[in-house]
Every structure is written in C-alpha cells, then in structure tokens.
Amino acid sequence: MNDRLDKGLSGFIRKIREAWDLQPLLVPLGAILLSFIVGGVLIAMIGVNPFEAYWALLRGMFGSWDRVAGSIARSVPFMGSALALAFAFRAGLFNIGAEGQLLVGGITAAWVGTLTFMYHTPSVIAIPIILIAGAVGGYVWGWIPGVLRARTGAHEVITTIMLNSIALFGVRWLVNSRDPQILRDLTASVPRTKAISPTAVLPTIVDSQPNLHMGLFVMIAVCIVVAFVLRRTTFGFETITVGTNPNAALYAGINVNRIIILAMALSGAFAGIAAASEVSGTNQFFQPGTFAFIGFDGIAIALLARANPIAIIPASLLWGSLLAGAPLMQLEAGVSIDVVRIIQSMVLLFVAADAIVRYVFHIRGEAGHQMESVATEEAES
Template structure:
C-alpha cells in the first residue's frame, strides 16, 4: 500500500515538474489566445463578426496550397532574422540592429549578384557566393556594436538603433544614386537594384509560388544555432555570459570576446536573411523600403519564442500568416487589415507582461514551485 502510494506520489510529482517545465511554452500560447480574444472585442466594437474575420484570415493564410506557400515564403526572413535576435538574447544582449544588419546583408548580396562576380558561374557556386556575401555584410555590421560594447562599454541598444538609421540611409543612397551609379537599375521606373544573375537565384520549392529553398535554409539554421548553444563549449560560454557575466569571468571566460562573437554572428544571421530574400524573391532585386519592418518585427517574434531556436519557427509562421491573411480578411469580411497589427501588438504586450497571462490562466513560475522528495511541492500554490 505504501509503495503504491509512493508510486502515485512520484507520478503526480513528475506531472507537476513537466507542467512547470512547459510553462515557458504555455505562456506565449496563452498570450496569443488572449490577443485573439481581445481582438475579437475590437472587431465586435467595430460592428463586424469576429468569427467571419478570423475565418477569412485563416483562408488567406492556410486555405489553399498557394496560400500556405505564400505564408511560408512570408515567414522565411522572419525566421532567420528573429533567430539572429534570439541568439543575442542568449548572451544577455538586446540586438535591436537586425534591421540594419539585414539591409547590409541584402546590399552585399545585390552587389555580388550584379557586378559580374557570378557571371558565367554555375548555380552551385553562385548561390553560396551571394549568401556568403550577405553573411559577411551582416557579420561586419553586427561586429561594430560588439566591439564598441566590449571595448568601450557602449550600450548595444543605443549603438544598434543608430546603426539602423545609417543602414537605411545608406541603402537609399546606394539604390537610388544615379551619379555615381552603384546598384541602381537605370532602366527601372521605380528605383531598385539591378536584378541579380539568374544563376544566383534560389530555386523555388513549389513552382508558381513565392516559396523558395530559403525556407529550408531557415529551418536548418535553427537546428545549427540550437546545436551550437546546447551542444558546444562556445554555446555553454554564451549561455553562461548571458546568465551571469560575473560568474563567467570568475570561471575564466572572456566576456568581451563572447560579446563580440555573439553580436557578429547575430549580424551574420540577419545578413543571411537579407541575402536569401534578394536571391529568393520573384524579382531578384532590392528596393530601399523592401525590408521596412522585418528586423523590428523579428524582435517581437524572438520575444514570443522566448529566444528558443525551435520556437522561432512557429512564431515566425504565425507572424507571416497574420500578414498574409490580412488582405483576405479585409476583402471578405470587411475588417480593416490594420487589425492584424493590433493583434500582433497585443501578443507582444501579453508576452512581455506575462504576469497578466499567468494570473488569468493560473500559470505559476517554475521558481514558485518546490518539488522535493518528501512531496512538499506546493510552495505558493494557493496564493
């Protein structure tokens, strides 16, 4: 009888431990559900039917094979760029500069793809060259705030915000300038770069849709980043610096080196996102406003994913689905597509202020529970 009771107690204990390990996953899910509910209230207040609105949103995002492909394609830059931001989070660094790093990667890819670098080169070489150019462009631009923070103590948030502005103005000049002409396609009625060589284009996963192999690349990068963070010495140092830089220093780790490395690699990932969009886009060229909010939205996606490399994928797909289905929702349900931005903002609000979600859904923090061999696991449970 006693053994049976002990086995029962062990089972309950394991269930509770599992529940609290899943709390970081359940809170973002609850945040999304809460945002949808609040969004429904907004739709009702506007005199529309929320069920019809969300049904139209779903049809526009996942209602057909073409819609799914469009959603996946829309999600691709978000996956890679938010992975870049999440990588910085792991070291305790808030990389606001993904937007600028993405732009610099895209510009580098456009330059390599149009200035004769890949002319006459087979695709198996041309495509890696363009992606490598984006990686290097983002890496160098991401390394700037890393060096400044490590050597001078400059805050990465301030530095990366300024670098975003510089990248945006630089992109406008490089793309729009006629004298000297650098990247501008002089035959275009709307300023954009010269389309990259056909050999450097990423092939489509599904012909006739915008979905290209960049999506597979994005998923593979998530796997690589997870492996680096969880299965390598470098990843252990990154996580240690993020958790407690003083303890990392005491253990003989170089915090300065880790800061430079993380921000440079974070920039490299963002640069790949920009390069993949240039090489995988249907046009093969870059406009000054093409990535207006990708980098900034990626910060929100990384927060929603709690900086988990694998959680970044569904979070980015959700983001892409909202943007893809917004037009269908407006056409079929008569609800303004701006509601999508309201829902996105609410998701981030509830993720950031997770105390609200935890209170509504009674989700406890892992540190509020104390699982012991004696079965006393209810610290704060009834509060």
C-alpha cells in the same frame, strides 16, 4: 550492473518527461488566445462579426495550397531576424539592429550577385556565395556595435538604433543615386539594384504569392545549427554564461569581450543570411522597402519564442501567416490589416506581462516557483 540499468532507465524517463513538458508553451499559446479574444472584442465594437472576420483571416492564411505556401514564404525572413535578436539575447545583449543588419546583408548579397564572375559560376557555388555575402554584410554590421560595447562600453541598444539609421539612409543613397550611378538599375522604374545573376537565384518550390523558395530550408537549417551550438558546444556554453553571469564568466576564464563581439557579429550574420535569401529567392534584386519592419518584427518573434532557436521556427510561421492572411480579412470582412498588427502587438504585450496570462488561464509556473524560493530563502536567512 543493476545500478547502471537503473541509472539509464531514470535518465530515459527524465528525457521523455522533458520532451513532453509543455509548460513553456502554455504562456505563449495563452497570450495568442487572449489577444484574439481582445481583438475580437475590438472588431465587434466596429460592428463586424468577429467570427466572420477571423474566418476570412484563417482562409487568407491557409485557404488553399497557394495561400499556405505564401504564408510560409512570408515567414522565412523572420526566422533570420528573430535569430539575430535571440542569439545576442542569450549572450545578454539586446540587439535591436536586425533592421540595419538585414539591409547591409541584403545589399551586399545583391552587389555580389551582380558581379560579372557570378554569371559564369554554377548555382552550387553561386548560391552559397550570395548567402555568404549576405552573412558577411550582416556580420560586419553586428560586429561594429559588438566592438563598441566591448571596448568602450557603449550600450548596444543605442548603437544599433543609430546603425539602423545609417544602414537605411546608406543603402537608399546607394540604390537611389542616378548621378553618380552606384548600384541603381537605371532601366527600372523604381529605385532598385540590377537583377542578380540567374545562377545565384534560390530555386522556387511553389510559385505562390509571394513565391516559396529554398530559402526556407536554409533558414530552418540555420535555426537548428544555432540551437545545437547553444546547447552542445563550448562556445554556446561560454555565450550563455556571459549572458547569465558575466562576472562568473570572467572568473571562469572566459574571454567576455570576445564573446560579446562574436555574439553580436554572428547575430548580424543570421539577419544577413535571411536578407540574402530574400534577395536571391524572392525578388532577385535589392529594394530597401522590402525589408521594412522585418527586423523589428524579429524582436517580437524572438520574445514570443523566448529566445529559443527551434521555437523561432513556429513563431515565425505564425507571424508571417497572420500578415499573409490579413488582406483577405480586409477584403471580405472590411476589417483593416492594422487589426492584425494590433493583435500581434497584444500577443507580445501579454507575453511580456505574463502574469496576466497566468492569471486568466490559471497557469502555475515560474512566477510561483520564484515566490516559493524567495520564501525558502527568507526562512533560511
């Protein structure tokens, strides 16, 4: 009886400790801080007071409720594209095809959204349909490199880059072509698809710039589900096992090829849902340009979040807010939007080269542990 109590108590204490273990957060936070310091030096070098510039940036991000909503809205699609990288990453795959998976998911959603039956379908059904359509589009575009990897050994980095190009030029052709008219809305002044059925539009929460819509909750829910799947399901266990030690996975009876294909396809689906939510919630039509760089930024966000689906939520919010705030900095302090891009890139640089951050902020961590365990091994051998 006492034993059980002891055991339960120690388990409880362990859980609390884990919950308060901020160690994994230190490096990303340090990297962000360091990037802003270096960015500040850059701004000072062109003769602008960096504090003024950053103050303008901060107000651009969160200066009013409208701006807060706009910043959040900017962040929503990143959650999907970052998840597309993170999930594949946990299976040991480097999916840099989110850019293409977004485009294919987006155009599939837009096409389905303009089908005649959608106009007669109530929103409770039409919205799930358009989201699923986006997921299916992305799923297919992720499934292809997955199959190529599993069956032929073709590396997913190469194939996803190529599939990005195929998707980009493919959707451009579908949307640009006037004769034959394929998906282009001939009445619009720019190349884009027709508007989707009003019943398939995700409701707007705040009419900010851009508008904040229910897609936010969709993407947060997807992140949470993915976190649960990875942490608690047998499929998640199989995925991470394949990603950590494919030989052991094979030995343990896991169908490694099946996991590789599924992980790539599902990754694509996450990007596809994000694209569908943008098509449905923000523009109500599909225009290829709106997705430029969202997939590539997803790589950066996933790395910043260390491929943790829950951490992707705040990482995306940070990323999107910076992009949303940058124009005000340009307007008020005369510092180009590109500086924000430079700072973002530096964040990544410092996360990747985390030894620098650990050195500057005296963070003792995994690198130290590793050195210790190497020493122990040597002592033992």
